[in-house]
Amino acid sequence: MAGPDNVIPGFDDGGDGGLFNGILARYLADTAVRRPELTALAAPLVLASADAAWQGRTHLDDAGLDHPTGGGPVFAPDWRQPARTPQPGVPEADLSVQLSAWMLLEAAARTTSAIAPSAPTDPA
Secondary structure (H helix, E strand, C coil): CCCCCCCCCCCCCCCCHHHHHHHHHHHHHHHHHHHHHHHHHHHHHHHHHHHHHHHHHHHCCCCCCCCCCCCCEEEEHHHHHHHHCCCCCCCHHHHHHHHHHHHHHHHHHHHHHHHHHCCCCCCC
């Protein structure tokens, strides 16, 4: 499922397939939260993938575009690779690829909260 780096592999084809890794990350996070005995297996996959996706992101630059985007991060379909500027024919232009990465980041936040010690609550 993942290489020695624990990053979930992606494929550079975009389309609906670009969403599957985000769904996998969501289920792995659910596993880490609901099945503590599997957290040690599931959490590293989610967290390493999220770190790789974040490190490989690029930012939109409105220069040369025919419409303003407001900037923001863009993620690659394979989180082990650097993202390219979205344009027709490039998987980074597919909403499914971007949604998958955001699902991964959400899964990482959920996983982190499952493995992080709870902060003490203030009774006052």
